[in-house]
Amino acid sequence: MKQVLWFRRDLRVEDSALLANAIKDVLPIFIFDKNILKNLDKNDKRITFVYKSVLELKKKLQGLGLDLSIYYDEPKNVFTKLKNDNFDEVLCSVDFDTYAKDRDKEIESIIPVKRFIDSFILNPNSHLKKDNTPYKVFTPFYKSLSMITQSNNIQEYTHNKNLNKVDFDYSSFPTLEEMGFEEQSLPDYLYKGGLELLEEFKAKVNKYQDERDFFYIDASSKISVHLRFGLISPKQVFNYFKSFNSTNCESFIREIFWREFYNYILFHFPHSEFNNLNGLQIKWNENEDDFLKWCEGKTGIPIIDAAMIHLNNTGLMHNRLRMVVASFLTKNLFVDWKKGEEYFAKKLLDYEASSNIGSWQWSSSTGADASPYFRVFNPYTQSQKFDKDGIFIKSIFSDFENIEPKLFHIENGLQSNLFVQYPKAIVDIKLSRQRAIDKFKEVKNEQF
Ligand SMILES: Cc1cc2nc3c(=O)[nH]c(=O)nc-3n(C[C@H](O)[C@H](O)[C@H](O)COP(=O)(O)OP(=O)(O)OC[C@H]3O[C@@H](n4cnc5c(N)ncnc54)[C@H](O)[C@@H]3O)c2cc1C
The missing domain is CATH 1.10.579.10 (DNA Cyclobutane Dipyrimidine Photolyase, subunit A, domain 3)
Incomplete structure (x- = not known):
């Protein structure tokens, strides 16, 4: 059994569903997806951030005795080749927006795909109201999760120590320029690791509730970019703050669950990606x-x-x-x-x-x-x-x-x-x- 571990927006080795669920012989990969990149400006800062994060991921995987093969291509081309190279299945984390769903469906027609909830804490499918319909309002949704939110720890994944790197060409690494992008300077905090940001925020979390709206004060965690690209998992964020048992982190934890809530809503109401969820038909100003x-x-x-x-x-x-x-x-x-x-x-x-x-x-x-x-x-x-x-x-x-x-x-x-x-x-x-x-x-x- 040869498995492809497809890292996408989960660029970490800690609390990684892919590294925990893989069996033995693995090829970790990252694809700079041409379908996505073609729509971005050449000075898009996110690509500089992802590029640097992919390099760091490669190093971390090497530290575990593995490696990362990096592509600049359309996913369907990559998986057609990997299928021909006798890979059996793909492990990846799941995303619920239309592009991601369509892409994964296409890949599934080429090679079997196993998906894991890895960018969020909740599996949206397994959490419904008593009448078996999804929550639509945040407060009851949040209250219903008290078993999780009041706990002190959510179990994280530990990586399988028996993984083997398959023989492969790991040397190719497209440059930003080859992909049509220019390296951008990023805000200083994006050169720091996720845990380092949490460490810095720990000193401020007591004041978060009172100061978070004053936009001239640096009062929030600034963890959203790291969460977005999975340099840290939401479980790690949750566990970090619960570990020092501060009652003052309650309002911060609540915010983390707004992120869960919106993912939950998109999963259950996919049409809301393009339409008003409450069904109002509004004639907007088109000036x-x-x-x-x-x-x-x-x-x-x-x-x-x-x-x-x-x-x-x-x-x-x-x-x-x-x-x-x-x-x-x-x-x-x-x-x-x-x-x-x-x-x-x-x-x-x-x-x-x-x-x-x-x-x-x-x-x-x-x-x-x-x-x-x-x-x-x-x-x-x-x-x-x-x-x-x-x-x-x-x-x-x-x-x-x-x-x-x-x-x-x-x-x-x-x-x-x-x-x-x-x-x-x-x-x-x-x-x-x-x-x-x-x-x-x-x-x-x-x-x-
Ligand atoms: C119009 C609008 C668009 C937004 N678009 C995005 C977006 O594309 N991506 C994004 O991550 N956040 C978005 N937010 C939510 C929020 O503004 C950012 O998460 C927050 O500013 C990030 O800074 P922080 O990490 O310091 O937040 P903190 O205040 O430290 O909060 C911690 C984490 O909780 C989550 N969070 C906080 N507030 C919200 C919220 N209202 N909804 C969902 N999650 C939340 C984020 O993951 C955030 O990193 C949007 C809010 C508004 C009003």
Whole structure:
């Protein structure tokens, strides 16, 4: 029996379902998938991160007496060759978005595939309500998991020590340039390991609940990119914090389960990848100019523009800011959440289909457990509350260094200063809020 261990978004050797479930003779592989890469910009930072992580994985596997064969190809070509080389089956972790499901179906027609839940804690299929239907609301979902969430440890996989590296050519390693990408500089924390980040966050976890919304403070774990590409598993994150038995990590653990919840929702309601889960049929504003101004950070609203410029420059955005810009796009500009979701998918370093789709539907009041439609964040109130002194806004707009912060928190406040060059706000916040609420009300009355 010769098995292929197909590493995809689980780039680690600890708590690895593949290394635990493999039997003996194995070929670990990673494929830089041409079908995915062809749609990305050549300066996509995620590819630099994945590339460096694949190199590290290769070294770690070598440390276990194994190795990693690396391809730049379409998966179907790789597996057709491996089938001809007499490999019997493939082990991989499972993903529930449409591209991943279609890809895996195609591979299964070439060679048998065994899939494991390895990027999430829960198997979404094995957790239903008493009436055998899936949960749609986070709080009861979370409460129903108390056996897990209140435990101090979730068992991790240990790797099978009897694995043999099969004879193979492990030397090929496409360069970033050969794949059409340029090496990018990454935020410093992405050069650190997952456990190192958790160690750093441990000192802050007590204050997490109180400080997590203040986007000028470095108060969150910054673990999302490592989780996305599986450099650390969610079980490892959970166990790490439970191991020092801090009651203050409760709110942080809850967030980890929002990630589980959105994956669960995508699994049970796959149509929500492209459609409003709550079934509302909304006629959105199709004005491309409004959307482009939002993307480029040219809306004339300081907090929105600073957040979007930061995203465009770094691939990062704080959770509170994601909620504020998503509410602004879908409520004040009344633009379809799918356009915002796609834009985030292109830019976010931690882009994860289920979390992104679920969170956009939450913000646009179109999801399962969504924010009520009349809840529209006022961006000026948000910046007043969470960036009173304009520390974040000034970090993006250096020209505003000497501006009185209160001007950031008033509609067209900056524009009242004759020495500042800044566009007028593209919408009146109160009027656009009311327009969105009226439209939602109308659609709900008509359709429900
Ligand atoms: C519109 C919108 C889009 C989003 N898109 C993504 C995405 O593509 N990928 C992504 O990982 N997160 C997404 N989030 C959730 C959240 O913003 C990020 O997980 C968080 O900012 C990452 O920073 P952190 O690791 O420091 O988070 P922490 O606050 O330290 O949280 C720890 C972990 O919990 C999970 N988590 C926290 N909040 C959420 C949430 N609301 N939903 C799901 N999981 C959560 C993440 O895995 C995160 O790394 C989105 C939120 C919004 C409002």
